[in-house]
Structures are given as C-alpha cells and as structure tokens.
Amino acid sequence: MSDYVRVCRVADVPEGGQAVFEVGDRFVAVFHVGGRFYALDDCCTHDGGPLGEGRLEGFTIICPRHGAKFDIRDGRVLSMPAVSDTQCFPVKVEGDEVLVRLDE
Amino acid sequence: MTAATASGFTQETFDAFLASRREPPWLTESRRRAWQTFLELPLPDRQHEEWRRTDIRSLRLESFAPPLPSPFPGEAPKGYPGVRAGVPEPVLGEGVELAGRAVALDGQPYSADLDPALAARGVLFGSLDELVLGHSARIQPYLLTRAVDPAYDKFAALHAACWSGGSLLLVPKGLAVERPLGVLSAMSPDAVDLSHSLIVLEDGAEATVLAETASTAPAAGGFHCGAVEILLGRGARLRYVNLQDWGTGVWHFAHHKALVGPDAALQWTIGALGSRLAKVNQHVALVGPGAHAQVNGVMFTDGRQHLSYHTLQHHETPHGTSDLLYKGALQGHSRIVWRGMIKVDRDAQKTDGYQRNDNLILSDSARADSIPGLEIEADDVKCSHGATVGRVDDEQVFYAQARGLTRREAVRVIVAGFFQQVFDRITLPRVRHALGEAIGRRIREFE
Numbered sequence: 001m002s003d004y005v006r007v008c009r010v011a012d013v014p015e016g017g018q019a020v021f022e023v024g025d026r027f028v029a030v031f032h033v034g035g036r037f038y039a040l041d042d043c044c045t046h047d048g049g050p051l052g053e054g055r056l057e058g059f060t061i062i063c064p065r066h067g068a069k070f071d072i073r074d075g076r077v078l079s080m081p082a083v084s085d086t087q088c089f090p091v092k093v094e095g096d097e098v099l100v101r102l103d104e
Numbered sequence: 105m106t107a108a109t110a111s112g113f114t115q116e117t118f119d120a121f122l123a124s125r126r127e128p129p130w131l132t133e134s135r136r137r138a139w140q141t142f143l144e145l146p147l148p149d150r151q152h153e154e155w156r157r158t159d160i161r162s163l164r165l166e167s168f169a170p171p172l173p174s175p176f177p178g179e180a181p182k183g184y185p186g187v188r189a190g191v192p193e194p195v196l197g198e199g200v201e202l203a204g205r206a207v208a209l210d211g212q213p214y215s216a217d218l219d220p221a222l223a224a225r226g227v228l229f230g231s232l233d234e235l236v237l238g239h240s241a242r243i244q245p246y247l248l249t250r251a252v253d254p255a256y257d258k259f260a261a262l263h264a265a266c267w268s269g270g271s272l273l274l275v276p277k278g279l280a281v282e283r284p285l286g287v288l289s290a291m292s293p294d295a296v297d298l299s300h301s302l303i304v305l306e307d308g309a310e311a312t313v314l315a316e317t318a319s320t321a322p323a324a325g326g327f328h329c330g331a332v333e334i335l336l337g338r339g340a341r342l343r344y345v346n347l348q349d350w351g352t353g354v355w356h357f358a359h360h361k362a363l364v365g366p367d368a369a370l371q372w373t374i375g376a377l378g379s380r381l382a383k384v385n386q387h388v389a390l391v392g393p394g395a396h397a398q399v400n401g402v403m404f405t406d407g408r409q410h411l412s413y414h415t416l417q418h419h420e421t422p423h424g425t426s427d428l429l430y431k432g433a434l435q436g437h438s439r440i441v442w443r444g445m446i447k448v449d450r451d452a453q454k455t456d457g458y459q460r461n462d463n464l465i466l467s468d469s470a471r472a473d474s475i476p477g478l479e480i481e482a483d484d485v486k487c488s489h490g491a492t493v494g495r496v497d498d499e500q501v502f503y504a505q506a507r508g509l510t511r512r513e514a515v516r517v518i519v520a521g522f523f524q525q526v527f528d529r530i531t532l533p534r535v536r537h538a539l540g541e542a543i544g545r546r547i548r549e550f551e
Contacts, residue, residue, distance in 0.1 A: 025408070027159070
C-alpha cells in the first residue's frame with residue numbers, strides 16, 4: 001500500500017498546531033510547522049504513549065507520558081527514555097487536503 | 105447475518121435480545137443489572153493502567169449488536185459429527201477421543217452431545233443457554249456470581265448482559281471424567297460471539313476440557329466479548345486448554361477467572377494465535393489451603409496483531425502453589441503485552457509463587473512488553489519472577505546451518521524449541537500433541 005491517502009483538510013491543523021487522525025486502522029499525528037505538514041505514527045516507541053497529545057517545541061514533539069522527544073521531520077528519537085525512532089510518513093498537500101503515505 | 109442487521113448495543117437491540125431468550129427470571133434480572141452497568145461505565149481509555157498500551161480507539165461498538173438467532177452463513181467442522189463443513193476444524197479435538205462436544209456458531213448453540221454413561225452419573229455438559237433452562241437451580245449459584253465480576257469494566261458488563269452460545273461443564277462430587285470434553289465456538293466474518301464458559305468441578309471431581317475459538321476465514325473480522333469461569337471444589341483436578349484462533353480482524357475481549365479450592369489442582373493452558381487485538385484478564389485465585397495452579401501460555405503473532413494479557417495469581421490462603429509460564433513469538437509489526445501479578449494476602453503464609461514470561465522477537469518492528477509484578481503482604485513466602493525478550497541467536501542459526509539446514513529451517517527449529525518448554529509441561533500426550541500441531545502450523549508458515 002504505497003498510495004497517498006487523505007488525512008485531513010489544511011484548515012484542520014493551523015500553523016503551529018497538531019492533531020491526531022484515524023487513517024484505516026491506524027492513528028497518525030499531524031503537525032503544521034513553518035508552513036509545512038509532518039506526520040508521525042501516534043505512538044511513542046518507549047511506552048506506546050500518544051505523541052499527538054504531547055507538547056510541540058519547534059520541530060520537537062515531547063511525549064506526554066515520560067518526556068521522550070522525537071523530531072517531527074523524520075521521526076528520529078532525540079531523547080530518552082525512548083531509544084528508537086518512531087515512524088514518519090511522507091506528506092503532501094493537494095489543494096486544501098493533506099495526504100500521507102503509510103508504508104504498508 | 106448478524107452484521108447486516110447490527111445496529112449497536114442499544115436499549116432496543118438489548119430488549120430484542122432478551123425477548124428472544126425466555127430465561128428464568130433470576131437470569132433476566134441479572135442481565136438487566138449488568139446492562140445498566142454497561143450503560144453507566146465508560147469505555148476504558150489509555151489513562152487507565154491496564155489499557156495504556158492497548159489502543160481501542162478504532163473499535164466501533166455500534167457496528168455490532170447482541171446476537172439473535174439467525175442462520176449460520178458458513179458451514180461447520182468435520183471433526184464434530186452432525187456439524188456442517190466449512191468452519192475451521194477444531195484442532196484440539198483432532199485425534200482425541202472425546203466424552204462430549206459442545207459447539208456454538210455465531211453465539212448460538214449449535215450442537216452438543218455427552219457420553220450417556222456420564223449423563224447418568226449426573227454430569228452436566230453442553231450448551232449453557234439450553235442447560236440453564238432445565239437446571240436453573242444447579243447453575244444459578246455459580247454463574248457470574250463468584251468468579252468473574254460483571255462490574256469490572258464495560259466489557260465484563262456487556263458480556264454479563266448479553267452472553268449467549270455458552271458452554272457448561274458440571275461434574276458431581278468424586279467423579280473422574282476420564283476422556284476430555286471438547287468445546288468449540290466458531291464465528292463467521294463480522295459476526296459477534298459473547299460466549300460464556302462455566303466449569304464447575306465439585307469436591308474430588310476430575311476433568312479435562314479442550315476449548316477452542318475460531319473464525320471461518322483467517323482474516324475475518326468480528327467481535328468477541330467473552331468470559332470463562334472455573335470453580336474447583338476441594339481436591340478437584342482440572343486440565344483446561346483454551347486455544348484462541350480467531351481471524352486477524354477480530355476484536356477479542358475476555359475475562360477469565362478460576363477459583364481453586366482446598367488441595368485442588370488446576371492446569372490451565374492457553375494458546376493465543378488469532379485476533380486483531382486481544383485484551384484478556386486471566387485471574388487465578390487460590391481460595392483454599394494447599395491449592396495448586398499451573399498456568400501455561402503460548403502466543404504467536406504476526407502483521408499488526410496486538411495481544412494484551414493481564415494475569416493475576418492471587419494467593420488468598422496458605423500453602424498454595426502457583427506457577428505461570430507464558431511464551432510468545434512475534435513477527436511483522438505485532439505486539440504482545442504481558443502484565444503479570446502475584447498477589448499474596450496476609451494470611452497466605454507458605455505460599456510458593458512463580459511467574460515467567462519469555463518473548464522471541466522475529467522481526468525488526470515487533471515489540472513485546474513484559475511487566476511482572478509482586479504484591480506480597482505475608483512474611484513467610486517464596487515468590488519470584490522472570491522475564492526475557494530476545495531475538496533468534498545467530499550462533500544457533502549458524503550451528504544448524506553448518507549441519508545442513510537452510511536458514512529458514514534453522515529458525516523454525518529454534519522457534520519450535522523455544523515453545524517446547526511449555527509443551528513439556530502438558531502432561532496429557534494427546535493434548536500436548538494437538539496444541540503442538542496448532543502452533544506448528546504457524547511455525548511452518550513462518551518465513
């Protein structure tokens with residue numbers, strides 16, 4: 001499954017904001033920073049925490065459970081207690097729709 | 105079919121369900137009470153410790169409904185005479201001479217039989233739905249009263265309100281049932297199964313039960329919200345094997361609880377292979393001095409499966425022994441959560457409790473969470489636990505390859521060996537073989 005699928009409208013996530021959307025049987029956290037959209041699996045690799053509910057600082061999302069940090073641009077882990085990257089999904093905007101490509 | 109007529113668990117569908125059943129007043133009353141609890145309780149969310157690793161945001165309860173009598177769209181298993189072909193064949197009953205069989209399809213009783221010699225000696229076995237009509241007084245004291253708590257959470261309440269397609273085994277005092285009894289619950293795609301298993305062994309009774317749940321298609325969806333209740337009297341002995349092999353789209357919620365009486369012995373083995381998401385509470389309470397429980401679990405997951413098992417070994421009385429061994433192998437993006445607790449009450453001196461959980465990770469994206477715990481209030485006990493998560497050892501693979509096995513064969517042999525430790529604990533050779541076969545099928549599919 002490599003097609004882009006619609007997650008939300010551009011207006012659903014204002015600049016500097018974040019939201020979680022259900023896509024198929026998965027939950028995707030969408031971030032809107034510096035005019036661009038980013039999408040991560042809504043799941044902290046440390047304890048399964050809901051990343052989309054965390055605090056966003058620049059390009060860093062902080063897990064609300066234990067403070068693990070990830071880069072929203074590539075899913076890279078930035079801080080303990082998580083030690084592995086979370087999934088990052090390619091995003092594109094078409095018209096007023098935000099689309100993501102889930103890897104499988 | 106259930107899915108076509110489903111309109112959620114609403115007052116209307118519940119009333120229609122009750123109207124279809126014509127049960128004794130005490131049972132209707134208990135269903136109504138549980139229904140109220142179901143309406144009042146919220147769906148558990150991830151703030152709750154038991155649910156923090158288990159995400160049910162995708163669950164659409166409104167796409168299911170209480171089961172009503174309807175023709176089963178599939179066909180049923182060959183191994184169970186009198187049942188149509190097409191439902192997956194019961195694996196555990198294969199090659200085993202059974203003393204009786206009870207089959208439910210899509211939450212409706214389908215067929216039941218029992219060796220007449222056992223029936224003559226007072227054994228009750230078959231469909232709980234049917235037996236509760238004729239043996240109300242014998243069943244009422246045990247059904248959802250002492251073991252599973254209908255108010256534990258929303259799923260327990262839903263089950264207590266809407267259970268159907270259940271099975272019952274009641275063995276009278278002092279009677280040993282030599283041959284195993286088979287129970288099968290099968291479900292067609294997108295159907296509902298709220299089956300209840302009630303097993304009561306009176307003082308000194310003995311039995312073996314092979315229970316199995318399966319979907320008619322490997323990737324089928326559906327909704328299971330079940331319960332198992334086991335009550336063992338003084339010196340009773342039960343071997344209970346429970347194989348969960350639903351389709352990989354099935355939501356599986358279950359509360360399992362056993363009360364093990366004085367000097368009684370329970371050997372409880374679960375196999376968990378199927379379902380999209382499983383959240384199971386397995387609770388063994390040692391409620392009489394000298395009670396013994398051995399709990400074995402094998403799990404094999406793939407794709408995006410999520411299995412979450414919460415076990416509790418509760419020592420309420422002295423001189424009890426409990427021994428739990430859970431083993432899981434994970435492929436794909438699957439996840440297994442095991443959270444185990446040994447709880448020892450203040451009066452439960454001389455307790456000997458053990459729990460162990462091992463996980464074998466077979467892919468880069470699989471994940472196992474293993475969370476053992478002890479809660480001990482007595483001061484003269486022996487309790488310990490262990491947990492491991494690891495990958496297939498490359499040295500072992502190399503060793504096997506050096507002796508002519510391909511890499512794939514080597515991994516299969518290692519996975520089989522990993523589970524062997526659980527199989528070795530199952531004393532009945534036929535059961536050990538049948539469960540080994542069920543797991544073996546999965547291992548053969550492994551690449």
